Amino acid sequence: MMDAIPETDAAQGPVSPDRKLRLSQWLWKRWYAKLWWAGATVYWIGFALSFGIVPFVRFYESTFAGYLNVVFYPPVILMLLGTGFVRAKVRRGDWIITADDSELHKVNHSMGGSLNPYSNPLDPRSGSLWVGSQESISRVFGKKWP
Numbered sequence: 001m002m003d004a005i006p007e008t009d010a011a012q013g014p015v016s017p018d019r020k021l022r023l024s025q026w027l028w029k030r031w032y033a034k035l036w037w038a039g040a041t042v043y044w045i046g047f048a049l050s051f052g053i054v055p056f057v058r059f060y061e062s063t064f065a066g067y068l069n070v071v072f073y074p075p076v077i078l079m080l081l082g083t084g085f086v087r088a089k090v091r092r093g094d095w096i097i098t099a100d101d102s103e104l105h106k107v108n109h110s111m112g113g114s115l116n117p118y119s120n121p122l123d124p125r126s127g128s129l130w131v132g133s134q135e136s137i138s139r140v141f142g143k144k145w146p
Contacts, residue, residue, distance in 0.1 A: 021092070026085040033081050040072040 027033055050056035059065055070076060089095045121129050128135040 021085065021088055021094070023082065023085050026088075027078065027081050030081075030084075036072075036077055036081070040074065040077060043068055043072045 028037070046056060047060055050060045086095070090097060119129065120126055121131050124130050124132065127133065
């Protein structure tokens with residue numbers, strides 16, 4: 001069924017399953033990636049020049065420039081452009097996303113926050129961590145000092 005959904009590359013047509021997918025295809029070679037990186041370059045060069053040019057200073061102090069700061073922040077660009085690569089790898093079957101149902105990752109809504117009884121202060125099996133233990137730190141501070 002995976003073969004029934006053909007992957008397409010807007011610039012080069014259908015992508016064959018034996019063709020190696022490269023991250024650089026999504027980060028640099030797409031038209032929107034080139035446009036985004038060019039916009040980021042212009043934005044950050046303008047920001048560097050804004051130290052002393054009054055109209056630039058006013059623009060880069062505005063709220064709109066704050067939004068553009070997030071849009072053109074390089075790690076954000078890498079993250080957003082990389083999502084297409086991840087989707088293509090998953091769609092092609094190179095990467096398989098599975099749900100992790102192991103006991104270690106389940107969260108219990110107890111005070112300890114985990115299913116491990118030895119780390120739950122409300123469970124007597126936790127030894128000195130247990131609230132009712134004679135060795136518990138809460139007992140030491142609850143005593144009257146001589």
